Structure formats: structure tokens, C-alpha cells
Amino acid sequence: MVTVYGIKNCDTVKKALTWLAANGIEAKLHDYRVDGIDAAYLAEVEALFGWQELVNKRSTTWRNLDQATKDGLNQQTALALLLAQPTLIKRPIVLGAAKALIGFNDKQYTNVFNG
Secondary structure, eight states: EEEEEEEOHHHHHHHHHHHHHHTTTOEEEEEEEHHHHHHHHHHHHHHHHHHHHBBBBBSSSHTTTTHHHTTTOOHHHHHHHHOGGGGGOOOOEEETTTEESSOHHHHHHHHHHHH
16 A cells, blocks of 8 residues: 555646556555645655655745745755645655655656556
């Protein structure tokens, strides 16, 4: 079983869940808006992917940030910002079964799960 972290109405999260189901991989969704996140989760995924990879610079949340916040990002400020605004986290993050993925790419998923 893997856990898919994201937001249920995100198209990329939906693609990942659909791919996992089609490939017989049991998955559960951890919806940031419903289930929330904590500092321990952020520390875990930051260690896996790095804080720069966690920040979704293509999101509406990112576009709505002021330029000073964007320019002043470092590990500490980014993690605090992601904790306060989980919709800024790149989605989905898939964890479990000794696997860790961020984002969705069909070929990558095929290599990791079926390779």
C-alpha cells in the first residue's frame, strides 16, 4: 500500500491515483485540506526530495505570493510557508512500499513500480 499526498481535486493527483489503480497498486489519499500536515511530514519529504523540489512554482498559491516572499525563500522559510500553505506543495507525493515519488510521470511510475 502506498499513500498519495495531495489534494483530491488536483488533476495530477487524480492521474496518479488512476495510474496506481490501473496497475493494481493499492493506494490511499491523504488530502492536505482534509487531513492536514505537520512539521514531521515536511521534514520527512524535505529529506527525500529537498525543499526546492517541494515548492510548486506553477501553482496559483505561488503566483499569489508577494515577490519579497518568493525572493527570500530558503530551507527554513520554505518549510514554514509550506506548513502554513500546503497547497504550495508539489503534488502528488507518493510514499510507501519503499518508494518515494513527487509529481506524476507515467514512465517514471512504470519504472519504479513495474521495473
